[in-house]
Amino acid sequence: MKTNIVLIGMTGSGKSTIGKLLGKELAFSFVDMDAYIEETNETTIPELFAISEDHFRNLETKASKEIASQVDYTVISCGGGVILREENMDALKQTGWIFFIDRPTEQIIEDIKTDHRPLLKEGREKLYQLAEERMDLYHKSADFIVKNDSSLRSTLDTILSILKRQNIQAKE
Numbered sequence: 476m477k478t479n480i481v482l483i484g485m486t487g488s489g490k491s492t493i494g495k496l497l498g499k500e501l502a503f504s505f506v507d508m509d510a511y512i513e514e515t516n517e518t519t520i521p522e523l524f525a526i527s528e529d530h531f532r533n534l535e536t537k538a539s540k541e542i543a544s545q546v547d548y549t550v551i552s553c554g555g556g557v558i559l560r561e562e563n564m565d566a567l568k569q570t571g572w573i574f575f576i577d578r579p580t581e582q583i584i585e586d587i588k589t590d591h592r593p594l595l596k597e598g599r600e601k602l603y604q605l606a607e608e609r610m611d612l613y614h615k616s617a618d619f620i621v622k623n624d625s626s627l628r629s630t631l632d633t634i635l636s637i638l639k640r641q642n643i644q645a646k647e
């Protein structure tokens with residue numbers, strides 16, 4: 476049975492913030508996949524990218540499979556590139572409903588912090604290119620698409636109403 480809620484979307488789209496709040500409201504656990512990768516490998520995302528992006532992506536695939544198979548009733552916030560490998564999404568879909576948090580790139584650019592995001596080290600304008608390359612994959616991977624372009628509260632309410640409509644419930 477699918478009991479997890481998986482948040483995908485561009486870097487800076489609000490997945491972690493929304494995920495933590497959603498977890499609280501549903502009394503679900505919360506896992507941030509990037510933090511999981513850093514903890515289990517005792518290193519940082521920039522250090523993993525310094526080895527190579529492929530090295531990071533391999534660990535991201537491992538994390539997708541481990542988290543998907545080990546947790547239930549959990550909100551999982553994924554790194555922006557998790558959709559790049561079909562096997563990641565296949566694993567996450569086994570146990571979770573996939574929500575694409577869709578925030579306009581113009582809004583992300585206004586407030587994103589780039590210091591710990593190696594893909595943006597040449598500048599935040601790279602976001603436009605990433606969005607173009609990835610948008611189809613986000614749409615293709617998602618069970619539900621939720622705009623995050625006004626208030627956090629309205630985004631949360633949209634997700635909660637989808638969960639209710641689909642009868643996706645918190646643990647008894």
Ligand code: S3P
Nearest residue numbers: 485486487509554555556592593
């Ligand atoms: C990445 C996004 C980051 C992190 C890594 C790669 C990406 O996560 O996984 O730097 O490919 O978009 P956030 O989406 O949490 O920033």
